[in-house]
Amino acid sequence: MLLATDALVAGVDADLRLTGLADFGWKALAVNLSDLAAMGGQPGHAVVSVIGASVAQLEELYDGLLEASARFGCPIVGGDLSSGAELVVSVAVTGWVEGSPVLRSGARPGDSIWVTAPLGAAAAGLRLLRDQGSVAAGSELAKAHARPQPALAEGRAARLAGATAMVDVSDGFLADLSRIAESSGVGFQLSALPVARGATRDEALQGGDDYVLAFTMPPGSDPRPAFSRAGLRPPYAIGTCTEDPGERVFRGEPVAPQGWRHKM
């Protein structure tokens, strides 16, 4: 049994001048499901607390919540409404995993590092929405920002393949990979990074909200057959875990997470 929670605050976790309330509702559930995905788990049920929404706002929010609920098979079984000055949507989800969940703490020096998809799309989408407004709204990049997809099938495949540690890219790729490094007591050397079409290298390294999974594998272990068996695109090998817990290297150069702070 898994249990996760994540709260989104309007103006902090989403700029409602750029994306809609239905997107906000979708995201509130999707980010929680992404927490399950990062453990290799599957969704159970969700409960939702909404604070500071008018009746009209609540309807729009729930449009997106229910779309995500149907799309990812996670029924919303309860909730709570409160008044408040600020719009907040707090979701908690149960989930389950056959066997053991993948933690952040299991990476060892010599483990290979993988990501399930190219990075930076959500950050590029946010940039386009800011620069071009509604002109950009229909683009794939804007959708990556507005309607993140929890990588549930990928997380399960990585777990079945024997992943030693896993995290979802929510705060920024380097920041989130650093969480594995800190929890596991390893460093990392990255040799490559797949960048989403239309995104910059910096958006891929530092941008958040992609909800791509990053995971580590024991030396010599290849996760691609498990992904293939599940009908998924192969993950990308991007580097290696190292002995020095302070090491953060990308293509021979030291790098530091800049902290995509969810600030809009």
Add this chain to the structure above:
Amino acid sequence: MLLATDALVAGVDADLRLTGLADFGWKALAVNLSDLAAMGGQPGHAVVSVIGASVAQLEELYDGLLEASARFGCPIVGGDLSSGAELVVSVAVTGWVEGSPVLRSGARPGDSIWVTAPLGAAAAGLRLLRDQGSVAAGSELAKAHARPQPALAEGRAARLAGATAMVDVSDGFLADLSRIAESSGVGFQLSALPVARGATRDEALQGGDDYVLAFTMPPGSDPRPAFSRAGLRPPYAIGTCTEDPGERVFRGEPVAPQGWRHKM
């Protein structure tokens, strides 16, 4: 498996000039456990989202959260922190029940109505804190307001005794009993109401935050032996469910829930 969520907003659900942040944290978990109690369930685990707290505030909040967690046997297994303009604590809890949970919808005309304890203490405590400030802080009534106790053992006893419907008194006794009436399609006639020492009749009828349980029993069924077996004080028989779903009568007079709106 049960899953419940409740969010508390500072200034709405608690006046932090009257009670402390540790009390706020305690209450945030306790009200969720009370939701489980009202189904006859027992606590599993909790996750906590905190929005808009400073580090110092967070420590105090968690003092109370962890006290309640230890007191009621509900480990906090995860959480989430967000920035925000307003202090919000959103908790979700899992729980479990052997057999079927008690719902609000199972009351039938002729069922007897019971409460697990005298009512009005929390509302009286709030009144004392407002009128007398810190002078009142140590009193039993002020504690009933600041540190509500989820009636977990009582809810279990009522379920084992065969309760047909149950609710916890959070928004006000008449308002919460009306939820059973609405969900079950019954009315009610109340002949008695135990009032907490120091509380007024109106505080008992309309005041919220008592977290006493109200439940219904099939005609002729007595819940008191089950409470006695569990080492609990006997519940109070206070009235009967009636055929007319609009009926709300206390000692022969129509009454209406005034809606204790959690407004401080």
